[in-house]
């Protein structure tokens with residue numbers, strides 16, 4: 242590619258935050274104050290190393306401690322600011338915020354989460370359909386703001402699962418078939434010339450060592 246020539250795709254990388262002390266035990270939602278565990282901080286440093294091979298042009302993060310903390314080594318590496326983006330925030334889990342997963346799994350409502358997430362709203366909180374709409378709106382706006390760019394978005398498990406399954410064309414009802422682990426990378430490529438086109442899914446939940454080939458896809 243010649244110097245100054247714009248890439249034909251806008252690359253959006255969705256990175257989940259690193260591990261926290263309660264990963265897999267608690268549904269933290271938007272409760273404030275949750276930071277990364279030591280292992281999570283190591284994961285954040287490693288993901289920055291992985292991303293270093295790409296020409297990253299912007300770094301966005303959900304405005305929560307665990308996502309901003311995860312984004313920091315990447316933003317520092319590229320000398321870019323972390324732009325806090327509320328569209329990438331974790332779901333509002335309402336009354337379930339901060340609950341132990343083991344307790345939630347005993348509730349009859351938990352079965353509804355598994356069977357019909359497309360119809361589920363967290364008590365006094367957000368629905369998965371709302372998460373789907375705001376992720377779609379946010380990614381579409383970022384894609385339009387950064388044509389040809391390589392944009393890294395640090396977000397959360399469910400918003401990324403939903404955005405990826407949406408990009409794959411799967412119905413919301415099936416989004417839980419996508420797994421998104423701590424500090425995993427998923428990548429969507431959008432055509433610059435055809436803004437009406439759906440993204441191509443280049444990578445899902447990746448823990449590969451090198452991302453160098455993404456631009457060649």
Ligand SMILES: O=C(O)[C@H](O)COP(=O)(O)O
Pocket residue numbers: 257258259260261263264265266267268269270275307331396397398399423
């Ligand atoms: O933010 C998320 O991805 C989920 O809320 C889970 O967070 P946790 O890994 O801290 O449990």
